[in-house]
Amino acid sequence: MFDEIDARSPIPLYDQIAARIRLAVAAGDLEEGQALPSVRQLAARLRINPATVVQAYRALAAEGFVEMRQGSGTYVRGVSADRRQRAREDQAQRLARGVLAEAARLGIAGEDVARAVQRQLGTERR
Amino acid sequence: MFDEIDARSPIPLYDQIAARIRLAVAAGDLEEGQALPSVRQLAARLRINPATVVQAYRALAAEGFVEMRQGSGTYVRGVSADRRQRAREDQAQRLARGVLAEAARLGIAGEDVARAVQRQLGTERR
DNA sequence: CTTACTGTATTAGCACACTAATACACTTGA
């Protein structure tokens, strides 16, 4: 699950780790109550510093995906399906707001962006 | 036109400057062949370093918005309407690709993003 | 209780992007 973590990527390590786990939780590969590897275990496995793993776990905890219990471990947090959907929509809204702001900065109409997104979705399925 | 440039903004100065000019060109406020302020003039007016203005102009030149002529000045470049539209669509595609990649990292479906963009566009017109 | 594991907190090193400083080369017009 963590095989594709790459220290030379421009994407921060903690971000890559968090992304992996987010996807695993979203896909149901990690179930409620299940323990994640300890920060030291995962750090050793990836040959990186424990603090970096902590940063990833902390981000996930802030998003409500996991719960960190001092002295015990980090566990997948159960959330109802509709609440999870709600969170996804909020995130999507934030992303949309960001990309539209960026487009405005570049002098590009929101409609052009919307069209481009639709087009990307279309070509992706081929 | 450059009144809203803010050194304390998280957005880089050169980026803010370039954005202003891009919008002015796109809106037709700056016409073909028209000279922009010299790098020193604009730098003095904004109380920043000339090299920062250069960075903004260079970005615009790379995008084909302006042309820099050593010893002479920086001039708005004329581009045909359809070529400009083409450039806008390319930019939009790049933005779409980026936001969808980000969404994937977060475990969010592209459809959710598309819906969020549509919704933003709707609420913006009220 | 003690041991061996958990997460927590603080500090430091490092890289990279942004901005500034300074010297250079070209153009224009008197």
Added chain:
DNA sequence: TCAAGTGTATTAGTGTGCTAATACAGTAAG
């Protein structure tokens, strides 16, 4: 020709985010 304006190039300073190092504090099981 030359003076005063233009953009060009290289180098240096600065701030911020990422990663690492190290010491601290809680939990759980023998």
